[in-house]
Structures are given as structure tokens and as C-alpha cells.
Amino acid sequence: DAGVIQSPRHEVTEMGQEVTLRCKPISGHNSLFWYRQTMMRGLELLIYFNNNVPIDDSGMPEDRFSAKMPNASFSTLKIQPSEPRDSAVYFCASIIGTGGDYGYTFGSGTRLTVV
């Protein structure tokens, strides 16, 4: 299995531009999580999906952030417009079921820099 695949690995964009981060979960995993990692705040849960349905998006910091999961094998996290304070590493993780065994598998992350 290729694991959780995130793209791009690195993204540098100018303030005000739209940014789209992508995640392909492990085949058969039906729950997906987006986390953001910064030096100041550590790892924060932004949103999670189960069977492609958003379950809790209370961690999404602002309306500029949106996430979708159009099918079981693909999710996007979009920031529009981007700001320098959005610079962080964004991780995607997936699990089977609703995660009672917490078998999370993390992707390698996307390092976003907004200048």
C-alpha cells in the first residue's frame, strides 16, 4: 500500500492567492482527517470526514478555509484567499471505520509558505 498520499509536498504562494492541498487516503479507509502543524500551536485538527461526509469542521480557523471529499479516494483543503499566517505544514490522515482503534495513518504533509 502506498500509504496516505499528499500533494504537493511544498507550496509557496503569494498572499491573496488560492491554495489547494490534496489528499488520497489509504484504500478502504473511510475516515479522513486534516491537521495543521505550526510552531506556536502544534498539531491542530481542522476537519474530519466519515464516508465522505464532514463530521466536525469546528477546527477550521476561518471561512477562508474549506474542505471537500467528493469521493472515498480524494479530499481537498482549500484556502482562499491565503495569508502569511496560514504558513504551516498540513497533514492528512486516514483510518478504517470511525477510528475506535485509532489506527491513524498520516501522510507526509504539505509545507505551505505564504509570502
Next chain:
Amino acid sequence: AQSVTQPDIHITVSEGASLELRCNYSYGATPYLFWYVQSPGQGLQLLLKYFSGDTLVQGIKGFEAEFKRSQSSFNLRKPSVHWSDAAEYFCAVGEFYSGYSTLTFGKGTMLLVSP
């Protein structure tokens, strides 16, 4: 809400010496506890987890952790550190709510290994 505190931001250990990374949690019920490791540019890898039963749990790469309810702690230990153990280590507490699991992470401890 649950929270996790890792009081040490950085720790330097000599190769071959023993290691203990501290973790304290705040959670009302019996916690599900985890340690993850993150190598530079990589995602998080699960080292070990505690759900119930024996309070001393064994993980991969020779790591172990001990759950102490009276101290609200879940410290990670390794008897002899190798240079390849240099990485960032995250303690996490899991919550299973309304049928869904989520993880709350500490801010991490960076382990440096000196020759």
C-alpha cells in the same frame, strides 16, 4: 476538553544513554494515550498506544511507556538511545465521542542525540 502537555521542548541525550520524555494529559474519563514520532519532512508514525490493561506498554523501535493515572502521565522511555532516534516526539490523547474518534496532540519534544 482534553489537553496534552509535553513540558520539554528540546531534550539532548548522549547516544547509548537512557531516555524519558514526559507527557501529562487532562481528560475526564479513562484516556486513550499515544506516542507518535515524526522524522524531518515526514508524517507521524505511531510508536505505541494505551487503551486499558497493563499500564506498561511496549512499542516499536524499543520504546515503552507507562500510564500513571495518579499523576495523569504517560511518559515515554527507551533504555539506550540510538542516533537514529533523533526526531520529534508527540504525545496524544484520543477521544471517542458520538461514535467518532479524534486525537489531541501535545506540542512535541524534539530529541537530539549527541555522539
